[in-house]
Amino acid sequence: MTKSLRPVSDLVDAWLRKQHPEGRIIHPADTVVEYRLVPVESLVIDRLYQRALSAKGRSTVARIISDFSWLKFGAISVSHHDGKLAVIDGQHRAIAAAAIGINHVPALVSLADASGAAEADAFVGINDVRTTVTPVDKFRAKVAAGDPQAVELADILRELDISTDIVPGTPLRPRQTRSISALYKLIKAHGRGIVFTSLEILLDGQEDNPEALSSLNIQAVAEVTERVVKAGGDIDRLARVIEETDFDPLAESARQLRKISGGAMNSHAATMLIRAYDKGLRNSKLGSAPA
Structure with a gap:
């Protein structure tokens, strides 16, 4: 087995040892569900708990359509409701599928005829426990x-011994950065x-500044x-400037300038x-940076 692949059972055992040392959890499912392809025309959206399609939502639908892939689509979650299938999770994907003429989509279907309240509770539960995909996770997926x-960026980080493995909520240490999105944009641009x-x-x-790589x-x-x-x-002159700069006051000054005149910090x-x-230079070749 490839080194990066681990059996789910191993991960469960590791989690149980920390969270439930007394043994496995017995928790029977409260609702019977099945996986099947469902007709798009049978899907409905309940506005009692589902958000209206905002500008951001329309952008999400457009992105799904332009970059459509069944691997990314996954399965939506639905429940029976008044002879239709109410979408609990996957509103944007369902709309995108309908827009490009897909007749059937994969779905996890609750076999019980749920009330609107039960559907809303499921909707909140799904969105409450879903793990946020961090910029570092997205970056690693791009590398893979x-x-x-x-x-190329991963090679640079490895060569310079820069770590992105940071526990959420903990302060940075020297040679650590959370700025993977900024770095990715920079390497694409420059x-x-x-x-x-x-x-x-x-x-x-x-080298001793834990916030150096902000x-x-x-x-x-x-x-x-x-x-x-x-x-x-x-470049050596620039290196000396960076060494002599106190970046905390620099950041505060940039913040104040943004308040006064706008622009990017x-x-x-x-x-x-x-x-x-x-x-100290008689003639500068650089000019001023755009605000």
């Missing part, structure tokens, strides 16, 4: 799927060289690094770093 930028150099400069200049710091330094490289500037921070880089 062979996404070129994700694979490529490996700028991202690698920016991270290396931050790590070398702020999203703000990474984006600001990447913006300045790109400008220095394009202008044929001095990382662009304000980049402008201040450029000013520090230019200090």
Whole structure:
């Protein structure tokens, strides 16, 4: 078996040892369900508990349609209600399927004729216990799927010994980052060289700062690094600026500038770093960063 694959039974045993050392849990299901293909025309949405289709919801439906895959579609959850099948979970997927002319969709069907209250309780329960997919989880999935930028970013993180394995709610330590989404956008926009150099400069200049690899710091330094490289500037000079910068006051100043004049905090921070880089130079090739 591939090293990354683990039997579900092993994971259950590990969980039980921590949560229920007395043994396995006996908890019979309260409702009989079955898996089957159901006709889309039989599906209904109960507005007593289901949200109306918002702008975000319409965007979700459009994304499902444009990137349709049965592997991503999964199975919706439905229950019998007044001769129809009320959708408990999967409203957006059901609408997308209908929009592209799919006649039947996979569903987990409750065989009991549920009341509206029971359906609403199931809807809340499903959404309450569902595990949120974190940006790091999405990134790892992209790496596993062979996404070129994700694979390239994973190589950079490995080479620079940067960890994204952080327990939720715990403070960062040096060489840790939660800013995987920002890094992924940067590598798509600027490529490996700028991202690698920016991270290396931050790590070398702020090696004891646990917040060195914050999203703000990474984006600001990447913006300045790109400008220095394009202008044929001095990367060593930039490295000294990063080493001498106190990033806490920098972030606060960027925050205040955003309140006063708008714009993005990382662009304000980049402008201040450029000013520090230019200090003492007779002629600057960089100019000012856009706010």
